Amino acid sequence: MLLVKDLTKKFDKVLAVDQLTFQVNSGEVAVLLGPNGAGKSTTIKSIAGLLKYTGSIKINGENNKSVNAKKIFAYIPETPALFDMLTVEEHLEYIAHAYEVDNYKQQAEKLLTRFDLMDKRDKLGKELSKGMQQKVSICCGLLIKPKVILFDEPMIGLDPKAIKELKKVFLELKEEGSAVLISTHIIDSIEEIWDKALIMNEGKIVLLRTRKEIEETGESLEERFFEVTENTENTSPNIQ
Numbered sequence: 001m002l003l004v005k006d007l008t009k010k011f012d013k014v015l016a017v018d019q020l021t022f023q024v025n026s027g028e029v030a031v032l033l034g035p036n037g038a039g040k041s042t043t044i045k046s047i048a049g050l051l052k053y054t055g056s057i058k059i060n061g062e063n064n065k066s067v068n069a070k071k072i073f074a075y076i077p078e079t080p081a082l083f084d085m086l087t088v089e090e091h092l093e094y095i096a097h098a099y100e101v102d103n104y105k106q107q108a109e110k111l112l113t114r115f116d117l118m119d120k121r122d123k124l125g126k127e128l129s130k131g132m133q134q135k136v137s138i139c140c141g142l143l144i145k146p147k148v149i150l151f152d153e154p155m156i157g158l159d160p161k162a163i164k165e166l167k168k169v170f171l172e173l174k175e176e177g178s179a180v181l182i183s184t185h186i187i188d189s190i191e192e193i194w195d196k197a198l199i200m201n202e203g204k205i206v207l208l209r210t211r212k213e214i215e216e217t218g219e220s221l222e223e224r225f226f227e228v229t230e231n232t233e234n235t236s237p238n239i240q
Contacts, residue, residue: 001023001024001025001026001058001059001060001061001148001179002023002024002047002057002058002059002148002179002181003023003056003057003058004020004021004022004023004043004047004055004056004057005021005055005056005057005058006019006020006021006054006055006056007019007020007021007043007046007053007054007055007056007057008020008053008054008055009039009042009043009046009051009052009053009054015203016039016042016203017039017042017043017046017053017203018039018202018203018204019055019204020039020043020055020200020203020204020205021205022198022205022208024148024179024180024181024196025179026147026177026178026179027174027175027177027178027179028174028179028180028195028196029170029171029173029174029180029182029193029194029195029196030179030180030181030182030194030195030196030197030198031181031182031183031184031190031193031194031196031197031198032044032181032182032183032184032198032200033184033185033187033197033198033199033200033221033225034185034199034200034201034229035185035201035229036185038200038201038202038203038229039200039202039203039204040152040183040185040200041078041152041183043183043200044075044150044152044181044183047064047075047150047181048064048073048075048077048150049064049065049070059072059073059147059148060072060147060148071099071144072144072146072147072148073146073147073148073149073150074140074141074142074144074146074148074149074150075141075149075150075152076137076138076141076149076150076151076152076154077137077152078152078153078154078156080130080133080134080136080137081137082125082126082128082133082136082137083125084124084125084126085124085125085126086124086125087121087122087123087124087125088112088117088120088121088122088123088125088128088136089108089112089121089122091125091136091139091140092104092108092111092112092139092140092143093108095140095143095144096108096143099143099144101143101144104143107143107145108139108143111139111142111143112139114165115135115138115139115162115165116135116161116162117132117135117136117139120132129157130157131157131158131159131162134154134156134157134158134162135158135162138154138166138169142169145176146178147177147178147179148178148179148181149173149178149179149180149181150181150182150183151180151181151182151183152183153183153184153185153186154166154182154184155184155186155189163189167192167193170182170193171193174195182194187221187222187225188222191221194211194221195210195211196208196209196210196211197209197210197211197214197221197224199224199225199228199229201228201229206228206229207224207225207228209221209224
């Protein structure tokens with residue numbers, strides 16, 4: 001489970017994230033939505049331990065920056081950050097050793113096959129297109145079989161087949177009991193996947209809804225999104 005409590009992040013005098021509190025349960029797919037500048041990526045990077053912040057972030061009860069938390073946590077950034085001089089296969093080997101994943105090769109081959117990377121396994125990171133780099137990044141994240149996993153705009157740059165496979169992966173992670181958080185501004189890309197929607201605007205969660213709650217109102221997630229994000233004067237959380 002991922003638990004975020006009173007997360008606040010300032011850049012000089014700019015308040016990017018303002019006392020954010022939410023949780024993503026095991027076996028749940030949550031989507032973090034919001035317009036550009038809403039604070040989504042800052043939130044994701046704080047959870048990933050890449051930024052200093054105030055507040056509390058726990059991964060299965062452990063501080064997010066602790067070794068125990070990092071062992072069960074994966075982060076797929078919006079912009080892939082591969083090593084230029086490692087091959088695709090060496091990236092997976094590196095991750096396997098770093099996370100002490102035993103007998104990883106069979107799982108690595110399954111992931112490479114699934115994302116059409118087998119014929120690229122000997123290519124260097126710098127030789128890959130952005131879409132290919134994104135697929136390698138996804139494979140590396142999935143290799144450790146994380147209990148909590150974050151995706152920041154994961155479908156940008158992917159081809160249609162890879163997007164289809166990634167959507168299947170989200171549902172498989174849910175079935176396996178992982179807590180999944182997807183940050184995106186493309187609502188259509190996650191329409192059939194999410195269990196809980198967190199809509200951000202101006203650094204706050206302005207709407208928190210489960211799929212059941214949205215369906216009971218007869219509204220669509222897209223309608224609720226525009227309703228709460230276009231009304232910039234309403235920045236207090238609506239979680240009822």
